[in-house]
Amino acid sequence: MFADPILSPAISPMTELTTDQLLQLDKDHIWHPYASMLDAPPVYPVVSADGVRLKLADGRELIDGMGSWWSVIHGYNHPVLNEAAQAQLADMSHVMFGGITHPPAVKLAKLLVDITPPSLNKVFFADSGSVAVEVAIKMAIQYWYSIGQKQKHKLLTVRNGYHGDTFGAMATCDPVTGMHHMFSDVLPQHYFADAPACRFEDHFEEAHIESFKQQIAQHHGELAAVILEPIVQGTGGMRFYAPAYLKRVRELCDQYDVLLIADEIATGFGRTGKLFACEHAAIEPDILCLGKALTGGYLSMAATLCNDKIARGICEGEAGVFMHGPTFMANPLACAIAYASTTLLLSQDWQGNVQRMQRQLQSGLAPAAELATVADVRVLGGIGVIEMKQPVAMASIQKTLVDQGIWLRPFGRLIYTIAPYVIGDDDLTRLTQGMVAAAASC
Numbered sequence: 001m002f003a004d005p006i007l008s009p010a011i012s013p014m015t016e017l018t019t020d021q022l023l024q025l026d027k028d029h030i031w032h033p034y035a036s037m038l039d040a041p042p043v044y045p046v047v048s049a050d051g052v053r054l055k056l057a058d059g060r061e062l063i064d065g066m067g068s069w070w071s072v073i074h075g076y077n078h079p080v081l082n083e084a085a086q087a088q089l090a091d092m093s094h095v096m097f098g099g100i101t102h103p104p105a106v107k108l109a110k111l112l113v114d115i116t117p118p119s120l121n122k123v124f125f126a127d128s129g130s131v132a133v134e135v136a137i138k139m140a141i142q143y144w145y146s147i148g149q150k151q152k153h154k155l156l157t158v159r160n161g162y163h164g165d166t167f168g169a170m171a172t173c174d175p176v177t178g179m180h181h182m183f184s185d186v187l188p189q190h191y192f193a194d195a196p197a198c199r200f201e202d203h204f205e206e207a208h209i210e211s212f213k214q215q216i217a218q219h220h221g222e223l224a225a226v227i228l229e230p231i232v233q234g235t236g237g238m239r240f241y242a243p244a245y246l247k248r249v250r251e252l253c254d255q256y257d258v259l260l261i262a263d264e265i266a267t268g269f270g271r272t273g274k275l276f277a278c279e280h281a282a283i284e285p286d287i288l289c290l291g292k293a294l295t296g297g298y299l300s301m302a303a304t305l306c307n308d309k310i311a312r313g314i315c316e317g318e319a320g321v322f323m324h325g326p327t328f329m330a331n332p333l334a335c336a337i338a339y340a341s342t343t344l345l346l347s348q349d350w351q352g353n354v355q356r357m358q359r360q361l362q363s364g365l366a367p368a369a370e371l372a373t374v375a376d377v378r379v380l381g382g383i384g385v386i387e388m389k390q391p392v393a394m395a396s397i398q399k400t401l402v403d404q405g406i407w408l409r410p411f412g413r414l415i416y417t418i419a420p421y422v423i424g425d426d427d428l429t430r431l432t433q434g435m436v437a438a439a440a441s442c
């Protein structure tokens, strides 16, 4: 017989869990991201967060170098975002979006249309980054289907990419670093070009895009879209590539009549030093995915924007509608917070601030480049990366860093930071010192 959850002593509303109980229940019942349920890695109990500090159950405070995976830009417990949430809660936290609209969604959509490339003027709200990518892929495929070119239903992307963990998105992630090969029999098969070989600061040469050119020339007849992360390949290796590469991708998509999907879920809202990374190359995608920092990291919400051509193609086609509609689409609470977060960002000298972070990351991480165990040190905007020659032992490095009051989550060969933009100079110094010391200890 199942235990009655209401009567279960561990989770009765009256029970104050001790930290040990909390950790034991967590271990027994909860999956964590990319984690084992049998040999669970350590998890740190956070009880509150404020500014750039995470507070642990034992009272220790950690400088957050991860921005909760690119999403927290204004810091935790921000009065402006709190107020937006509370005001919206008093009106309504949710209402369905089928046949209904509401001010938070309309205001946010108009703001997104205003700040993204001019041709993008239709907004589809989704629940998470992965879903925004699913929506983008579906839009591209439904577009070609609707205008009578059903054979154009494949995607082309570049290796080392990452677009999310749902099936459609997974099929476009790097087949090796994406660790999704075990699903390859059930995933749609797409085309992969080599990852961009030219670094952000490199002089771009046509040879750098040869593999992509070959793929698009060979397969364009069946390609619905190219999908990639503009300028920064995040989870697939924290690689920064030359804007001229992206510009050539846009030209080749035009030449071969293939749509371009820019996945700015990680790069959007200033992280690379431009509001959107596409601006580095002065290009406009046909479809744009936003997420993560959209709500300042308060709630899960994403958006997929497209241009008139796609909206018209889909809506004049066989279905007459776009075939997607999540239950929590355009959740008013998330929309209100996203609107508050984005206007807050735009009201500040965010670019000057990200440049400050970039300068400090560059000088603070530079000593790591001297270490024999380090392969590369790179910085772009508010992203700082130490790439080691060998994979790092994540759990032990994390523990050492936590003992120094720093929160990071290294992966693969990377020790990196994507801190909230509100991080002060002193905290950033502690963070970079911790990263260099961690690299030196490997």
Ligand SMILES: Cc1ncc(COP(=O)(O)O)c(C=O)c1O
Pocket (backbone or CB within 6 Å): 128, 129, 130, 131, 133, 162, 163, 164, 165, 229, 234, 235, 263, 264, 265, 266, 291, 292
């Ligand atoms: C570029 C990119 N696309 C999509 C996603 C998936 O977003 P989510 O985790 O919100 O589903 C991520 C997440 O890391 C990402 O970095």
